[in-house]
Amino acid sequence: MARPLPPLAVNLFEAIRLALGTIRTQKLKSAFTLMGVCIGVMFLIAVVSIVNGMGKYLQNDLVGKLIAINSFELRHRPNINIGDTDAATWREYQRRKRLRDYEVPAVIEALPEGTRYAVIADAQLSMMSRYGGGPRTVRVTGVEGAFFDIKSLEVTDGRLFTSQEYAMGTPVVVIGPDVVERLFPSLNPIGREVRIAGLPYTVIGITESQGSAFGMSFDNVAYVPLQAPAKRLFNAEPSMIDAVLIQSPSEAEMTEAMEATRQVMRTQHQLRPSQKDDFALQTADSALAFWDKLQGYLVLAGVALPAFGLVVGAIVIMNIMLVAVAERTSEIGLRKALGARRRDVLAQFLVESSTLGAVGAIAGVGLGVFLAFVMRQVTPLPTVVAPWSVALGVLVGAGVGIISGVYPASRAARLDPITALRQE
Amino acid sequence: MSHTVDDIGISTTGERRAVVTAPGTAPGADWVIVARGLKREYDMGGEIVRALRGVDLAIGRNEYVAIMGPSGSGKSTLMNLIGCLDSPDGGEYWLNGQLVSAMSDDALARVRNKEIGFVFQTFNLLPRATALQNVELPLVYAGIPADERKRRATEALDSVALGPRLHHRPNELSGGQRQRVAIARALVNRPSILLADEPTGNLDSSTSQEIMKVFEELSRQGQTVVMVTHEPDIAAHARRVVVLRDGIVESDERREKFVDRVGIAHATTKVAHD
Numbered sequence: 226m227a228r229p230l231p232p233l234a235v236n237l238f239e240a241i242r243l244a245l246g247t248i249r250t251q252k253l254k255s256a257f258t259l260m261g262v263c264i265g266v267m268f269l270i271a272v273v274s275i276v277n278g279m280g281k282y283l284q285n286d287l288v289g290k291l292i293a294i295n296s297f298e299l300r301h302r303p304n305i306n307i308g309d310t311d312a313a314t315w316r317e318y319q320r321r322k323r324l325r326d327y328e329v330p331a332v333i334e335a336l337p338e339g340t341r342y343a344v345i346a347d348a349q350l351s352m353m354s355r356y357g358g359g360p361r362t363v364r365v366t367g368v369e370g371a372f373f374d375i376k377s378l379e380v381t382d383g384r385l386f387t388s389q390e391y392a393m394g395t396p397v398v399v400i401g402p403d404v405v406e407r408l409f410p411s412l413n414p415i416g417r418e419v420r421i422a423g424l425p426y427t428v429i430g431i432t433e434s435q436g437s438a439f440g441m442s443f444d445n446v447a448y449v450p451l452q453a454p455a456k457r458l459f460n461a462e463p464s465m466i467d468a469v470l471i472q473s474p475s476e477a478e479m480t481e482a483m484e485a486t487r488q489v490m491r492t493q494h495q496l497r498p499s500q501k502d503d504f505a506l507q508t509a510d511s512a513l514a515f516w517d518k519l520q521g522y523l524v525l526a527g528v529a530l531p532a533f534g535l536v537v538g539a540i541v542i543m544n545i546m547l548v549a550v551a552e553r554t555s556e557i558g559l560r561k562a563l564g565a566r567r568r569d570v571l572a573q574f575l576v577e578s579s580t581l582g583a584v585g586a587i588a589g590v591g592l593g594v595f596l597a598f599v600m601r602q603v604t605p606l607p608t609v610v611a612p613w614s615v616a617l618g619v620l621v622g623a624g625v626g627i628i629s630g631v632y633p634a635s636r637a638a639r640l641d642p643i644t645a646l647r648q649e
Numbered sequence: 650m651s652h653t654v655d656d657i658g659i660s661t662t663g664e665r666r667a668v669v670t671a672p673g674t675a676p677g678a679d680w681v682i683v684a685r686g687l688k689r690e691y692d693m694g695g696e697i698v699r700a701l702r703g704v705d706l707a708i709g710r711n712e713y714v715a716i717m718g719p720s721g722s723g724k725s726t727l728m729n730l731i732g733c734l735d736s737p738d739g740g741e742y743w744l745n746g747q748l749v750s751a752m753s754d755d756a757l758a759r760v761r762n763k764e765i766g767f768v769f770q771t772f773n774l775l776p777r778a779t780a781l782q783n784v785e786l787p788l789v790y791a792g793i794p795a796d797e798r799k800r801r802a803t804e805a806l807d808s809v810a811l812g813p814r815l816h817h818r819p820n821e822l823s824g825g826q827r828q829r830v831a832i833a834r835a836l837v838n839r840p841s842i843l844l845a846d847e848p849t850g851n852l853d854s855s856t857s858q859e860i861m862k863v864f865e866e867l868s869r870q871g872q873t874v875v876m877v878t879h880e881p882d883i884a885a886h887a888r889r890v891v892v893l894r895d896g897i898v899e900s901d902e903r904r905e906k907f908v909d910r911v912g913i914a915h916a917t918t919k920v921a922h923d
Contacts, residue, residue: 246777559773562734563834564762564790566755642734646773 240573244580247549255581258545261538262585262625263592265531266618270593270610272527275600276520278608283516284509285607292509293375295479296472299324299332299486303505304468305512321503323465328493332469335485337478343372343470344451346459352447354419357408363400365421367451367459375472383415383430386450394452399430401446421447424454437605483508535621538585539629546578546633550640557637558645571638578630579623586622590615675746681841681873682708682731687750688739689726700726702896703740708842708875713868715887716877722893725846728877732765732844733757745841762790766835770847772827774819774834780806781815784834791838805833809863825856832863836872843867845876849883861886881911 248255291305292298302318329344336342347366353359372378373385380399390397398419405414414428426449435443449455457463471486473479483506490504505511550557557570565573594615597608676683689701700723708714718724729735730742733749736757742750745764752760761767766787774783784802793801806815809829819827828848835843845864849857865886868874876887884890890907892900902910 555773556775559775560786560790561758562732562761562767562773563787564758564838566758566790568755569790643729646734646769 237576240576241580243573244577245584247577248581248584255545255584258538258542258581259585259588261534261541262582262622263538263589265534265538265625266586266589266622267531267592267596268534269528269531269618269621270590270614271596271600271608272530273524273614274593274597274608274610275606276523276527277611278597278600278606279523280516280520281607281609282605284513292507292512293377293470293472294509295474295476296375296470297479297483297486297506297508299469299471299490300467300505300507301503303507303511305507322494323460323462324467324469324504325464326466327464328490329466329469331493332486332489335489336471336482337473337485339474340478340482341371341375341472343368343370343375344466345369345372345468345470346451346456346466348459350422350455350458352404352408352419352421354408354414354417356412356417357410361404361407361445363404363421363445363447365447365449365455365459367449367453367456369451370470371472372448372470375470378435379433380430381433382413383428385430391450391452394450394454394456396424396426396453396455397429397450398426399432399448400428401432401444402434403442403444404447405431421449421455422458426453426455479508535625538582539625542578542581542626543629543633545581546574546630547636549577550574550633550637553637554640554645557640558642558647561640561642562646567638570640571634574634574637575627575630578634579626582626582629583619583623585626586619589622590618593618675748676707676743678746679709680707680743681710681712681745682706682875683743684730684740685742686740687727687730687737687742689723689730689735690738699896701730701737704893704896704898706891706898706901708873711868711871711873713864713874713886713888714876715884715890716875716893717879717881717884717890718893718899719879721895723896724877724879724893726896727893728844728846728875731842731875732767733760758790762787763838764841766832766838766840766843768828768831768835768843768845768848770850772819772824772831772851774827774830776819779816779818780811780822780830780833783819783830784837787834787838801837802833805837806830808836809833823856824852825859828852828856828860829863832860832867836867842873842875845874847878848876849878849880857883881907885911 298304301321301323326344333342345366345368347364349362350365351360352363352365353361368386369391381402383399385399386395386397389395398421400408400414400419408414408419409417409428414431417428419426419428432444432446432448435446437443451466459465459467469486471482473482486506487502491502494503496503557565560570560573594610597610600606600608684704684706687701687704687706688699691698691700702723704723704727706727716724716727726735730737731744733744733752734757736752737750740750741748744760747760749757749760767773774780775786778786781799781802784805785798788798788801803812803815806812809832811826811829811833814822814826814830819830822830832843835845843864848864849860852860861883864874864876868888874887876883878884885904885908888904890900890902890904891898892907900907900910
C-alpha cells in the first residue's frame, strides 16, 4: 500500500481484550488451540535450558575438574574425547609413541619461569585391605612434582607425600573417600596397610571429595609416589608415563609454555616440519571443542523439534480461526454494514489469532521453565533457562498466531457484507 | 449537456416535485437519495438475473418512504444499493450529495458508517455484547474516543426508552427491546437515512406497532426513513409508498392513495403524523 495506513478503528488494547474474551467464552476450543503452541514453546525453552545446563556441567563439573585453570596436559593422545574421534584418528592414536620419563627433563627445562609441572602414570588396579570386603578396582595414579598443587587437591585427614617419599618411591598411598568407605568401613585408615595389586602400601592421607560427573565418582582413586613399587604396573614398560601436567601462572604464559613444550617434543621425536605432532597438548578448550560443535547441533535440534509442535499449533489455530470466521459470518457482515473496513476486520481476526498464539506461548514458557526447574532438581544437569529462548518463544508464538491467522482473517475481510448478513 | 427534468420526486405534502439536475451532476441539497437508471444483474450459474432494470428514485430530506414489492421484485437489491452494501452495474446513485455508485469498498464502508443507519429484520445484535456495547459499535468504526462513545450510545438508548437496560445482553431483552437497541445503534451516528429492512418481520403485531410508533416519532423529529417491507399495512405507516415489480418502479404514490388503492381496512393506518 502506497499511502500509510490510517489508524485502525479498534485500538490494539481493545482488540486484545476482545480476543481474550473470546478465549474465555470458548475455553475448551481455546485450550486445544493453545496446546500446540504451548507444547512447542515449552520444548523450546526446556531443550535450550538443558543444552545450556549440559554445557555448564561439562565445563564446570567435568572438564573443569579434570583440567585445572591455565594448565594443559602433555599426552601421547588426548584422554578426554567427547565423542568426535573417528576410526582413522583412533588408529593414528594407537600407533603413537608413548611418552617416556626420560623425555620429561628436556620439556621441564624449556618451560618459562614460574611454571609448575607434575608427571603422572595411572592404571585401574585392584586394591584390598584386611579390614574390608573383597578387592576393589581403583584408579591408582603415580604422581611426581606439583600434582596436588596444580589440582588444588587437599587431604581431609593425614598428609600428602614428602619430597623424600617422592624421591625414594616409598610405598605410601593417599586414598579417596570411596576407597576409605569400601576398604576401611568404620575404621580410621591412616597408618594402616592396604595392598595395591598385591603390593603392601601404608595409607598416609585421605583426599577431599572431588565429586562426580555423569554418575561416575571421582573419589574412587588412590595416589602413590610415581617411583613407588607399583610403577611397573602402570604401563608395559617402567619408563612409560601417561601425562605431564603443566600449569602456568597466566593464560598468556600457558600459550608460551605450550609452544615450548611442542618444540621440545617435536625435536625429541625427530619430526620433520611437514609432519604433524605425534603427541597431544590437552587443554580445557581442546577437550570442550567437540562440545561447542555438539551444542550447536543440540540447540538446532532444540529449535527444530519444537518447530513441529508450532507447525501443528499453527494448523490448529488456522482451523479454529476458519471455524470462528464461519461461525461469525453474520457478525462480520454486521460489522461491515456498520462501517468496518476490510483492514478493520482483518486486524480484528489477526489480533485474535496472535493473542491466541501469544497466550499459548506464555503458557509454554511457564511450563518450559517449570520443566527446566524439575530437571535441575532430579538430574545433575544445572539447567539454566536462557532469556533469549523465552523472548524467542513468545515472539514465535505470537508470530505463529499471526501467520496462521492471515488466511482466515483475509477470508473474513473479503466477505461480502450482503451474503454475510443473510447468513444466520 | 442539456438539462433534463426528472419528474421522480414526491414532496412530503404529496405533490410531485421536479429534481432539476442533469445526469452526472449532483442533485440539490434537499435530496438525500437520487437514483437514476439503477441497474443490477446477477450471474446465477450462467443465467443472468436482471434484479433491477433501471430504477429512478428521489427521496427528499425528512421523507418517510416504504419500498414494497413481492419477492423477486428487486426490493432487497434496491435496499442493498441504497444502503451502499452493493454497487450498481448501471446508472448512478447520489447519497446526500455524494456519487456513491463509483466508490471503492473502503469508501463505501465509510459512507455506510456516516450516512446510513441500518435496522435489520433479525436485529443483528452481537450476542455477547451489552446493549450499550452494541450501540457503540458504529462509533468504534467512526473512530470516536471511548468516553464520547459511551455518552452518545447512552443518549441513543435513552431516546428509545432503553435507558434502564444499558448493560443487558440481547438474550435478556424482549424482541421489541432488541429492535429498539438496533434502532438506537442505527441512529447513534446521526445518519442521513434510517434504512430498515423488514423491521417488524420477526415481531408480533403489538410489538410491530410499538416499533412503528418509534419510526413515526423519528420521522416527526426530521429523520429521513426508508423502510423495505412486503406487508402493506406496515408500508401504510410511511407517508410515501414505492412499489417495485420485476426490477422497475411500478407505482410511487402518497400513503393515502396507496391505502385507497390497496384497500387497507386496518385501523393501524390511523396513526397521527401531522
